[in-house]
Amino acid sequence: MRLAQPKDRELVVRVMTTMFANNPAVLSLIAPGKDKRAGIQSLAEFAFLKCFRRNGVWISSNEKAVALCYRFNEGGFSLKEFLLELRFAIRFIRLTRLPSILAREAYRKKQRPADGNYYYFWFFAALPDAGEAAFELKNGIFNLARKSGLPIYTETSVERNRKIYERYGFETYQQWVDPKEEVTFWFLKRST
Structure with a gap:
């Protein structure tokens, strides 16, 4: 396992784009009629x-x-980060849906500790032929968290993924159905 370098952007984007083609939470962000x-x-x-x-x-x-x-x-505020997020919102989210999406993201964030002193496992993607790569990343991230003495928080909208997280020591501490999108989220934590 290694930290990405700027040159790895294309690789990471390609793997994520391939693997999130059927993720309900990701797809619910993109407005109908837009290029998914x-x-x-x-x-x-x-x-x-x-x-x-x-x-x-x-x-x-x-x-x-x-x-x-x-x-x-x-990390703190970044204008470039903000502009990329804004670009995504303008191009792919119907503006009438933006308030409900922002409310959903605020709700999700409120389910984690306010002090922010934890690892946030935001996305994971492995190609079908990845072999042991998933275990390599899992073990590496678990070691980072253990060395720093911090828990790991995540959420998923894919029930199969929830079961996998639980198999590797995460505990589901909340389940929530987004009433607007009818997407179920499981909130999970792994203590060190």
Whole structure:
């Protein structure tokens, strides 16, 4: 496992775009009639920049799996990050849906500790032929959290993923259905 470099942006975006083509939470952000693949790619570019600035983009040694996991209270405001997020919103989210999406994101954030002193496991993507890459990233991130003495928080909208997280020591501490999008979220925590 290694930290991403600026040259890895295309690799990370490609893996994420491929793997999130059927993710309900990601797809619910993109307005009907918009190019879903382009929307996912735009979101992946924003996520890469946000996590890269926080030293939180991890790549497996075979470059077939990526994890976006960072210390939540690391990094501050970035104009470039804000502009990428705004670009995604303008191009791929219907403006009438923006208030409900912002409310959903605020609700999700409020389910985690206010002090921000934890690792946030935002995205994970592994290509079908990734082999042991997923385990490499999991073990590497668990070691980072253990060395720093910090818990890891995440959420998922894919029930199969929830079960996988639980198998690896995460506990589901809340389940919530977004009433506007009818997407279920499971909130999980892994203590050190």
